[in-house]
Amino acid sequence: MKTLRRPQFRFGLLVLVPILVWYLWFCFRPVFLGLQMAVIDYKLLDPSNSPFVGLQHFNMIFTQYELFWTAAKNTLTYAALMNLGMVPIALIFAYCLAHVSRGRVVYQWALFLPVVVSMAAVALLFRFLMDPGVGLFNHVLRAVGLPPSKWLTGSSSAMYSIVLVALWKELGGTIVLLTAGLLGIPVGIYDAAKVEGANAWQVFWRMTFPLLGHTLKLVAILVTIGSLQVYTSVVILTSGGPARTTYMISQFIVEEAFTHFRFGLASSAACVLFLVILVVTLVQLQLSKVRWEY
Amino acid sequence: MKTLILLIGTFLATMPFIWMASASVKTFKEVVSSQRLLPAVWTLANYRDILERVGFLQAFFNSALIAVPATIAVVLGSAAVGYVFAKYHFWGKEVLFRLLLSTLMVPFTVVVIPLFLTIRDLGLINKLGGVLVTSLCSTFGIFLMRQSIETVPNDYLDAARVDGASEGWIFRQVILPLARSSASALAVFTFLGNWDNYMWPSILLKSQGQQTLPVVIAGMQSLFVERYHLWAAGSMLTVIPVMLLFTLAQKQFISGLSMSGLKG
Numbered sequence: 001m002k003t004l005r006r007p008q009f010r011f012g013l014l015v016l017v018p019i020l021v022w023y024l025w026f027c028f029r030p031v032f033l034g035l036q037m038a039v040i041d042y043k044l045l046d047p048s049n050s051p052f053v054g055l056q057h058f059n060m061i062f063t064q065y066e067l068f069w070t071a072a073k074n075t076l077t078y079a080a081l082m083n084l085g086m087v088p089i090a091l092i093f094a095y096c097l098a099h100v101s102r103g104r105v106v107y108q109w110a111l112f113l114p115v116v117v118s119m120a121a122v123a124l125l126f127r128f129l130m131d132p133g134v135g136l137f138n139h140v141l142r143a144v145g146l147p148p149s150k151w152l153t154g155s156s157s158a159m160y161s162i163v164l165v166a167l168w169k170e171l172g173g174t175i176v177l178l179t180a181g182l183l184g185i186p187v188g189i190y191d192a193a194k195v196e197g198a199n200a201w202q203v204f205w206r207m208t209f210p211l212l213g214h215t216l217k218l219v220a221i222l223v224t225i226g227s228l229q230v231y232t233s234v235v236i237l238t239s240g241g242p243a244r245t246t247y248m249i250s251q252f253i254v255e256e257a258f259t260h261f262r263f264g265l266a267s268s269a270a271c272v273l274f275l276v277i278l279v280v281t282l283v284q285l286q287l288s289k290v291r292w293e294y
Numbered sequence: 295m296k297t298l299i300l301l302i303g304t305f306l307a308t309m310p311f312i313w314m315a316s317a318s319v320k321t322f323k324e325v326v327s328s329q330r331l332l333p334a335v336w337t338l339a340n341y342r343d344i345l346e347r348v349g350f351l352q353a354f355f356n357s358a359l360i361a362v363p364a365t366i367a368v369v370l371g372s373a374a375v376g377y378v379f380a381k382y383h384f385w386g387k388e389v390l391f392r393l394l395l396s397t398l399m400v401p402f403t404v405v406v407i408p409l410f411l412t413i414r415d416l417g418l419i420n421k422l423g424g425v426l427v428t429s430l431c432s433t434f435g436i437f438l439m440r441q442s443i444e445t446v447p448n449d450y451l452d453a454a455r456v457d458g459a460s461e462g463w464i465f466r467q468v469i470l471p472l473a474r475s476s477a478s479a480l481a482v483f484t485f486l487g488n489w490d491n492y493m494w495p496s497i498l499l500k501s502q503g504q505q506t507l508p509v510v511i512a513g514m515q516s517l518f519v520e521r522y523h524l525w526a527a528g529s530m531l532t533v534i535p536v537m538l539l540f541t542l543a544q545k546q547f548i549s550g551l552s553m554s555g556l557k558g
Contacts, residue, residue, distance in 0.1 A: 011461035012382050015374040022431050026409065027397045033408035047411075093303050096296040103300075109544055110304040113311065116540040116547065118490035120508035121529040124515060125314050128522045134326040136313055168307070176552045229401050232492040236512045250403045250493075257407045258497060267407055274404040281399045 034274075037267035044261060057268035068269060070244050071252040074159070078248065079227035081163045086174055086223050087216065089167065094178035095204070112172035119169065123236035126165045127152065152238050155245045162246055166233055170226070174219055181215030182208070214287070221284040225277055249273055311533070317526035325523045340527035348517070350531060352503055353510040359422050360495075360506060361488040364429040368484045369477050371431055376439025377469050381451060391440075397433050402493065410497065424498050425506070429488055435480050442476035443469055475546075482543045483550035486536065507532050 038057055040050040061068040097107060114122065129136045130151035138148040151161045185208065193203050231250040234240060240247035249269065257266035317325050318340055320333040328334070344350050379391055409428060410419075418424030446469060454464050470477065492508040499505045505513070511532050518524045540547055 007461050008382055011465070012378050012384065015378050019371060019375050019431060023394060023397070026412065026428055026431075027400070027405075030405040030408035030412060031397075031400055033411070034405055037407065092299065096299045096303075100296050100300060103297075105544070107300045107304055108548065109541065110307045112544075112548065113307055113537065113540065116486055116490075117533045117536050118492065118508045118511070120490075120492050120512040121532040124511060124525045124529050125310055127515065128317065128525055129310060129313065131520070131522070134522070136329070139329045168310070172307075176548055180552045225401075229403050231403065232508075235496075236492075236515065253403055254406065254493075254497065258410070263407055270404045270407065273401065277401050277404075278399060 034267055034270060037263055038271045040264065042263040042267075044263070053264070057264045058272075061265055061269055061272075065265070067244070067247070068249075068252060071247050071249045071269075072272075074245070074247055075228055075230070075249045077159060078163065078230060078246075079224050081159070082166060082227040083220055083223050085163060085167050086171065087220060090171055090174035090178055090219070091212075091216075093171070094175045094182055095208075097175065097179050098182040111175055114169045115172040119232040120236060122165065122169050123233055126161075126168075127237060130161055153242060155242045158238055158242060158246045162234055162237055165237060166227075166230070169233070174223065177219055177222075178212070178215060181212050185211050217287050218284065221280055221287070224280055225284075228273065228277055228280075314526045314529055314533075317523055318530045320523055322521065322523045325526075340523045341531070343524055344527045344531060348510060348514065348528065349502060350510065350528065353505055353507045354531075356422055356505065357489055357507040360426050360429065361485050364426055364488045365481050365485045367430045368432045368435050369481050372435030372439040372480060373443070373470060373473060373477055374465060375436045376441075376443045376473075377465055379436070379440045380443040380446075381448070394433055394436060406494070406497065413498065420499060420501050420504055422499070422504060422506075425491075425495050428494065432480075432484060435484065438476055438480055439473060442473045446472050475549075478543070479546040479550035482539070482546045486539070486547070489536065 039052060039054055041053045043050045093111060097104060097111075100107070132138060132148065132150050132153055135151070137151065141148050149157050152158050189207060189211075190203060193207060198206070229250055230248050231254070234246050234248050235251060238246045240251050250273075253266045253269050253273070256262045256269065312331070316331050316333065319336050319338065320328075321335055321337055321339075324333055324335065379387065413419060413424040413428070416424070416427070418427065450468055450472075451464055454468055459467075490508060491506075492512065495506045496509045496512065499509060511528050514525055514528050
């Protein structure tokens with residue numbers, strides 16, 4: 001192994017020291033503080049005199065805060081619906097995109113357009129489209145003879161409306177991953193199937209689908225991790241309403257901390273979210289170690 | 295069949311934008327009464343209202359003041375750190391790299407409270423600098439640039455060193471040009487990420503005149519309740535620059551996106 005000579009040593013220090021200081025201050029210390037704040041009664045004006053309270057905050061959110069359970073239930077429902085909607089739809093588009101001969105760049109451009117624009121603008125746009133009175137969606141429903149929906153303002157339809165907006169916005173990202181996975185399958189195996197006389201349907205279910213299994217698991221986990229943190233879309237589309245039917249865990253954390261200044265409660269909820277996401281991430285790391293053999 | 299499905303997808307993905315563009319040049323009366331795509335009366339008054347009443351230009355400028363420096367810092371910083379991790383050998387290198395990568399597992403919601411207090415201690419609440427300082431490094435960027443720079447042959451570096459080149463010169467003249475494609479993917483990705491970010495700026499920037507574009511746009515829903523013609527004009531102005539950038543840099547963006555599957 002070559003050792004570092006003087007100029008490399010100096011350049012390396014010059015680069016690494018500022019980066020490490022940044023990481024220490026804006027990554028590692030906040031994580032540590034976040035864990036600490038969950039077990040102390042943080043005094044905003046006199047932080048050094050915050051008393052240690054142990055697991056009291058966890059006990060409170062678990063047993064006295066119905067709002068926490070509402071948020072947890074909503075967030076899990078949202079993550080499940082996102083997976084159910086995202087994976088099949090993205091798979092259909094990715095399959096078409098991988099096997100179309102002309103115009104791929106144009107289709108890609110259109111399908112990814114929603115991914116690049118800001119969620120704030122998209123949320124405003126869909127509040128307009130989903131307006132029960134003057135919105136385009138209800139015009140279309142009436143035109144084809146279906147009853148209009150209350151969309152974001154109905155307590156039974158709000159969650160589905162939010163999922164619909166998120167699917168429209170984020171589908172492109174999943175399509176990229178799946179298309180890359182599909183194009184990574186060697187063409188040779190398809191030729192072999194053709195020689196054996198397999199039809200397109202058989203080829204998809206017996207060969208493409210199992211070979212794509214690893215990518216599909218990865219996608220499901222990325223969708224889950226993203227969905228568990230959902231914030232912007234919900235805050236702008238419904239602010240968690242109506243009647244808290246779309247109230248999510250991130251909104252709980254932000255409101256407890258920055259509206260009610262209950263930092264300890266908010267931090268303990270954040271720790272619970274961290275733990276859940278950590279488990280999902282560890283599952284992902286375990287999965288991505290498995291290299292698929294063709 | 296495949297083409298048909300893709301055409302339907304294209305229609306569904308673009309239709310909301312077309313409807314928004316149409317509403318942005320309609321009068322309020324027409325937006326709430328007519329369902330025709332083309333307006334009966336064309337007007338640019340909505341855009342004038344947005345520019346005059348919302349402080350839109352200030353917000354645009356604020357967003358640029360965060361996104362541009364953050365992008366430059368992330369690309370140069372990630373390339374330099376990536377170079378050090380890819381080409382230098384030192385004690386504890388892999389442990390350190392893994393430690394940095396482990397921060398990808400921490401969701402932003404989890405650190406938002408301590409990060410807010412850190413920014414408060416630095417006196418940067420309600421200042422653009424508070425948002426900027428937390429966006430200066432990117433773990434994903436470091437990972438990406440290390441991967442890319444590892445493919446640069448060591449012979450190039452040794453040849454330059456024999457000729458007496460300094461490490462800074464090698465970084466600028468050899469590493470950066472050879473890692474150009476990854477660096478531009480990272481640049482597009484970072485710029486859009488910062489430009490579109492809502493959560494952190496909305497928590498940190500409370501006073502008018504300091505807010506970024508997404509925060510100002512989101513604020514229109516309470517400022518102009520159900521004035522959809524104004525929402526449409528404001529959203530158009532937010533979305534058009536991003537669409538232009540995406541159209542010009544589609545390839546870089548999509549390669550950045552497909553690599554982002556590796557983070558998580």
